[in-house]
Amino acid sequence: MNPLAIGNSQGKQQLRLNWPDGREQVIDHTELRRQCPCSQCRAFRLQGLTVKVDERIRVVELNAQGYGLQLIFSDGHERGIYPWPYLAQLGLETTTG
Template sequence: MNPLAIGNSSSKHQLRLSWPDGREQVLDHAQLRRQCPCSQCRAFRLRGVTPLVDERVRVIELNPQGYGVQLVFSDGHERGIYPWAYLADLTSM
């Protein structure tokens, strides 16, 4: 299920998603960075290591990929493509 709308607020440090079921989701940029689904970040989490992320990190670019969205962060990290289902399952942060 793809969102109907996606918005990015750099000033509030939040990504907002509107889903077809009427649900509105607000996700914090730093938490999104910590939950990056790329292989490197997943490997860290599987070892029980939480990536160190500056709370001031921002999503500076959104690149739609059909099944999800690539998020580019202000710390230079851009490897993660966040599938829509993955984002939908993240709790509001």
């Protein structure tokens, strides 16, 4: 299931996703960077390590990939493509309407 709308606030450092079922999801940029699904970041987490992320990090570019979203961060990291189901599990959810 793809979101109906995607918003990126660099000022608030948040990604907003509006899903077809009425949910609005807010995910902080720092959390997105920590949960990057690229092989390098996943291997790091599987070793029980925490990805260190500067709290000032921002998502500077969004690239839709059909099955998900590639996020490019202000630290230059761009290897992760976040599948829609993976994004749906992250962040805070609120119901709109």
